[in-house]
Amino acid sequence: MTRPKPMGILMLNLMRYAGQAVVYGCMILVIGFFADTPTYRHLEPGMAQIKLAFVHSGKHKGGCRDRTAEELSKLARNMRRKKVCPRQRLPLLVELEIDGKSMYKGELPPTGFRGDGPSVAYKAFPVAAGKHKVAIHMRDSDRKEGFDYSSNTEVMLKSARHFVIQFRAEEGEFTFR
Amino acid sequence: MASIHAPMRVGFELVEKWADKIFTPAWNPFYHLGALGFFMYWIVAVSGIYVYIFFDTGLTEAYDSVEYMTHEQWYLAGIMRSLHRYCSDAMVLFMVIHTLREFALDRYRGPRWFTWFTGVPVFLLLISCGITGYWLVWDELAQFIALRSTEWMDWLPIFGSPIANNFITPERLDDRFFSLMIFIHIAAPLFLLIVLWVHLMRVSRPEVNPPRGLAIGMLIAFLVLSLVKPALSHGPADLTQVVANVRLDWFYLAFYPLLDIWSFGTVWGFMTALVLMFLIVPWMPPMRKVPVAVVNLEECNGCTRCAEDCPTGAVTMQMRTDGTKYALEATVNSSTCISCGICVGACPTSTPFRRRSNVVSGIELPELTIADLRQRIHDTAAKLSGNTRILVIGCKYSAGLDPDEVPNTVKIEINCLGMLPPSFIDYVISRKLADGLFFTGCREGNCHHRFGQDWTNERVDGKRDPKLRKRVPRERIKQFRAGIADEKMLVDGVREFAEHIATLPKPETGPSREDKPENNDAAKTDGYSDA
Numbered sequence: 001m002t003r004p005k006p007m008g009i010l011m012l013n014l015m016r017y018a019g020q021a022v023v024y025g026c027m028i029l030v031i032g033f034f035a036d037t038p039t040y041r042h043l044e045p046g047m048a049q050i051k052l053a054f055v056h057s058g059k060h061k062g063g064c065r066d067r068t069a070e071e072l073s074k075l076a077r078n079m080r081r082k083k084v085c086p087r088q089r090l091p092l093l094v095e096l097e098i099d100g101k102s103m104y105k106g107e108l109p110p111t112g113f114r115g116d117g118p119s120v121a122y123k124a125f126p127v128a129a130g131k132h133k134v135a136i137h138m139r140d141s142d143r144k145e146g147f148d149y150s151s152n153t154e155v156m157l158k159s160a161r162h163f164v165i166q167f168r169a170e171e172g173e174f175t176f177r
Numbered sequence: 178m179a180s181i182h183a184p185m186r187v188g189f190e191l192v193e194k195w196a197d198k199i200f201t202p203a204w205n206p207f208y209h210l211g212a213l214g215f216f217m218y219w220i221v222a223v224s225g226i227y228v229y230i231f232f233d234t235g236l237t238e239a240y241d242s243v244e245y246m247t248h249e250q251w252y253l254a255g256i257m258r259s260l261h262r263y264c265s266d267a268m269v270l271f272m273v274i275h276t277l278r279e280f281a282l283d284r285y286r287g288p289r290w291f292t293w294f295t296g297v298p299v300f301l302l303l304i305s306c307g308i309t310g311y312w313l314v315w316d317e318l319a320q321f322i323a324l325r326s327t328e329w330m331d332w333l334p335i336f337g338s339p340i341a342n343n344f345i346t347p348e349r350l351d352d353r354f355f356s357l358m359i360f361i362h363i364a365a366p367l368f369l370l371i372v373l374w375v376h377l378m379r380v381s382r383p384e385v386n387p388p389r390g391l392a393i394g395m396l397i398a399f400l401v402l403s404l405v406k407p408a409l410s411h412g413p414a415d416l417t418q419v420v421a422n423v424r425l426d427w428f429y430l431a432f433y434p435l436l437d438i439w440s441f442g443t444v445w446g447f448m449t450a451l452v453l454m455f456l457i458v459p460w461m462p463p464m465r466k467v468p469v470a471v472v473n474l475e476e477c478n479g480c481t482r483c484a485e486d487c488p489t490g491a492v493t494m495q496m497r498t499d500g501t502k503y504a505l506e507a508t509v510n511s512s513t514c515i516s517c518g519i520c521v522g523a524c525p526t527s528t529p530f531r532r533r534s535n536v537v538s539g540i541e542l543p544e545l546t547i548a549d550l551r552q553r554i555h556d557t558a559a560k561l562s563g564n565t566r567i568l569v570i571g572c573k574y575s576a577g578l579d580p581d582e583v584p585n586t587v588k589i590e591i592n593c594l595g596m597l598p599p600s601f602i603d604y605v606i607s608r609k610l611a612d613g614l615f616f617t618g619c620r621e622g623n624c625h626h627r628f629g630q631d632w633t634n635e636r637v638d639g640k641r642d643p644k645l646r647k648r649v650p651r652e653r654i655k656q657f658r659a660g661i662a663d664e665k666m667l668v669d670g671v672r673e674f675a676e677h678i679a680t681l682p683k684p685e686t687g688p689s690r691e692d693k694p695e696n697n698d699a700a701k702t703d704g705y706s707d708a
Contacts (some may be wrong), residue, residue, distance in 0.1 A: 016200070016201070016414075018200075019198075019199035019200075020199055020200060020204075020394055023196070023199060023206075024394055024395070024397070027398060028398050031266045031267055031270060031402065031428075032402050032406045032554035034266070034427040035263060035408070035426050035427075035428065036425070037424065037427075039425075040422070040423050040424075041422055042419070042421055042432070042437065043419050043420075043421040047421075049419045051345060053339075053341075053342055055338050108553055112333070117337065118338075120331075120338070120339055121684045122328070122339050122341060128327050159421075160418050160419050160421045161419070161422075162345070162417055164345050166346075
């Protein structure tokens, strides 16, 4: 076998380095491209989003009652709380209306293995940008008809606006942000 | 499973052959994917430490500090930020190719299950590092990730209050959140390093640094990318707006669109199934159990060569248990032995220059003992005739040889070329079993058992024990490498060798191939059994 001449080796090495540069170029092209391309569209243009997001506990299922004096005396001093409530809570009934149309109506069950935790509302509704009438109603008691809390507002939503409906238990009212 | 492995393996072989020509086998990136992943890790670590110096963990300060680095101090912090991003992306890319390659080469089942299995948490941790990193910038992309990630997490019934509620209005978020995220973003890579260490626990002589030339090439490439296309942020996060369009980093965030297409529960199910599938792949189906190497204490003199050469660290040395004069004895861990036979090739007692009844090595593969190998060589070589009798010994993971292609040539396949003790080469030539010995294995840098042919070549070249004796005429030996897609190259190589052998004068002395093997005493004088 004949040994390549020094000039041939030099050319071969140059060609190799050129080839490597091309491979490295292709590699950074792929990495540079997929590092931020293609753009992902999460929300269609001209759309906004109304989000229902709050945590609230329904009333205790079955209602509370006062302990009798006999019952209280059987308890340790530090445990003698007069009012006793069943552990389980009622589900929330929530209804959201947008422009007079019911967008959501459903029961939100209490969390926890024993159903003694708060109910969680977290739902998003894409709507077209523009003016909207929003009404929200919630029932947290065992009443059969109607709602315990209701609120409504009129809002002008720009494209991609994130409009959040929350509930403040302390004030007992919904807030719109 | 073989029907999936085979085309993938051929595909890799073709690309790697092409890369061999451009990079040379020593620098071929496909042979250093794991090491390249490590190299990227260190670049990401160093650039991350630099970026952290300027990073401010505040609700608005976080974004501003990243913008300062990108635009004001672009020449250093900006480049570091870009290197941090792109090398992280490269880590995912190299890891994916590394995984596919190990799968194609069937190097994930049997005793190798552990390395595959521990690779899965490596991947999950890496993705977590990337997600938390993007989160820290607190731009629109971070807002998108934060909200979608927490909404997805909230699907699990383990949080008392939804964590997504923290990201729906600006009032709910405070600076402490960034302190938490930076802690996770630093702790996760450190934990990743520990898992990587576990990942390599069953790999002997793991390569964690790529060759210098390849490392320099990679670094230059990423510096160029950082200068040409600096990593940029989206607009600042604004929780009063929905992020409508987002430039996702598809290496880390590719699964986020699924959260819009499927329900959160479905995505959880899909991801869990995917992870479980990867975890159980080594047993789908399990590799056929091959008997592992066995130590014959009567022959083992505790020389340690088998332990040094074992590619998985399955052979270790322990204190002698049989009361002989030797200090150590070899012992085989059956759960990590891959039955490659490299230990047999390393053992100086693996010599065919003995009586048939005594052809036993200090360490043996039950499926092919050295007595079987010698017999196979005798039987195969007996089919040869004429003046250019070529015996080809090749590993079963390299190119096959059609005997019709090259007349008067026979081939013996063994597990790994590293299993071939140098004394057998001497034996074939000195006993005139063949006029030329051609041995071929996997392509350079691509040995299925990692070091097999390297060790054998070093032994032939007198650089590694046990060495091939000087008396063996080197012109009658050919060391060759041919991958499974190189069959034509192998045929051409054997033909060329046969032509070369035909030009050599016939040796005049020495016993013919009909001679009986020597008695046991010969082993003590032939130079292979001396420890």
